[in-house]
Amino acid sequence: MxxxxxxxxxxxxxxxxxxxxxxxxxxxxxxxxxxxxxxxxxxxxxxxxxxxKPAETKHFVGIQFHSAGEIVVCSAKEFEFKQGEQVLIQSQQGKKLGTVIKASYDKAPQQEEIPQILHVATKEDIAHDRALKEKALEYLAVCEQKVKERKLPMKLTLAEIVENGRKAMFTFFAEDRVDFRALVKDLATSLRLRIEMKQIGARDEAKYKGCLGACGQVSTCCSTFLRSFKSISIGMAKNQGLSPNPAKLTGMCGRLKCCLAYENEQYKENRKGLFKISSVVSTPKGSGTIFNIDILKRTYSVRLDEGGEDIFSANDCSKLEGAKQIARERVMSQRQSEEKKKGELQRERQEKFEKRIEEKKRKISSKPSAPRNNQKQGPKRNNRQKPHAKTPAPPKENKS
Incomplete structure (x- = not known):
């Protein structure tokens, strides 16, 4: 041992x-x-x-800095915050005010740098933030004046003061790339701040400014609850059976409406197993051609071969294939030939009728017309003779 x-x-x-x-x-x-x-x-x-050792409790909270903006996950340590509460955050751009959107997260976020929540915003913090926003509006007016002087093709949307008042960030919209280096130098000398210019698209511009929705809502979806934009294509409108009319499919931003993506997945699911328009199907009332589809109700509007139109359920219709399709094509070809003959006969009758009318017009125009007396006629005289007035009798002479 x-x-x-x-x-x-x-x-x-x-x-x-x-x-x-x-x-x-x-x-x-x-x-x-x-x-x-x-x-x-x-x-x-x-x-x-x-x-x-006592375990360190880590608590994460979702914060937004703008209305319907991107949610940023911040560390709250052991503190708990309520939804809708304003808090002061220490981030890369300095101290900023944010609003709590999600009170807690189950898992840690996958971010390189997680901002830290300092404390609940006080009255002084809110007043300081309001003063910064008012000052940012003044800077925005100065920038707009500089843009007009230089005649740059850009529309200013937003101005922010970040990094504890040492930097001004301007957000603008432009269709193409803009060379704003001279503008940045001019703003830096006049405002005595660091300047950052950020270009955004048409959808982001409508999101920041806000406008009436095409459907009658007070504000558009992007400025109310949409956090991010999805790619919208014209195929979504086709899946839902909408006519490709640009006036009805474009929003206030001039792009395809974001609401086209809301029901796209449901329409794609309901569209499975349905035949396409102009497909030939067999129905309880005979064969016909589909000319319209109700995707949600799963019904077809069919133009029947025997004449007339009717609506049938998708379960009651089957696609014609093989020998049935060949027999139908023969019948339809015979009907088309008969209709063609009828049309030719009707056309011949119409041509004969038009020829008769033209011959009558020629005969009427070939007749000699009575000569017209172009001399001016005097006033008409009354042929009735007026009664002659009685001549007075000569006076009688006196013999005396």
């Missing part, structure tokens, strides 16, 4: 002299079995020490 303890003491002395810290280093300094026992005892003691 004494020999074992002396060997252990010798190993510990060697371990201290060699500054061994890992199992490989401990095993290299001595090949005896007591060194392995010493390693195990050190590992168990370190595990007990770690277990005895």
């Amino acid at each position: 004494s020999a074992m303890t002396t060997q252990t003491n010798r190993c510990t002395q060697l371990w201290k002299q060699e500054n061994c810290s890992t199992p490989l280093q401990i095993n290299s300094c001595c090949s005896s079995s007591c060194c392995l026992r010493l390693k195990d005892s050190m590992e168990t003691s370190s595990q007990e020490q770690q277990a005895s």
Whole structure:
């Protein structure tokens, strides 16, 4: 027993002299079995020490800086915050005010740098943030004046003061790339701040400014609840059976409406198994051609071969294939030939009728017309003779 303890003491002395810290280093300094026992005892003691330490509780909260903006996950340590509460955050751009959107996250976010929540925003913090926003509006007016002077093709949207008042960030919209280097130099000399210009698209511009929705809502979806934009294609409109009319499919931003993506997955699911328009199907009332589809109700509007139109359920219709399709094509070709003959006969009758009308017009125009008397006629005289007035009798002479 004494020999074992002396060997252990010798190993510990060697371990201290060699500054061994890992199992490989401990095993290299001595090949005896007591060194392995010493390693195990050190590992168990370190595990007990770690277990005895109080665990640090980490709490993460979702924050937004703008209305319907991107949610940024921040560290709240052991503090708890309520949804809708304003907090002060320490980020790369300095201290900023944010609003709590999600009170807690189950898992840690996969971000390189996690902003830290300092405390709940006080009245002084809110007043300071309001003053910065008012100052940013003044800077925005100055920038707009500079843009007009330089005649740059850009529309300013937003101005922010970040990094504790040492930097001004301007957000603008432009269709193409804009060379704003001279503008940045001019703004830096006039405002005495660091300047950053950020270009955004048409959708982001509508999101920041806000406008009436085409459907009659007070504000558009992007400025109310949409956090990010999805890619919208004209194929989504085709899946839902909408006519490709640009006036109805484009939003206030001039791009395809974001709401086309809301029901796209449901329409794609309901569209499975349905025939395409102009497909030939067999119905309870005979064969016909599909000219319209109701995707949600899963019904077809069919133009029947026998004449007329009707609506049938998708379960009651089957696609004509093989011999049935060939027989139908023969019948339809015979009908088309008969209709063609009827059309030709009707056309001939119409041509004959038009020829008769033209001949009558020619006969009427070939007749000689009565000569017209172009001399001016005097006023008409009344042929009735007026009664002659009685002549007075001569006076009688007196014989006396």
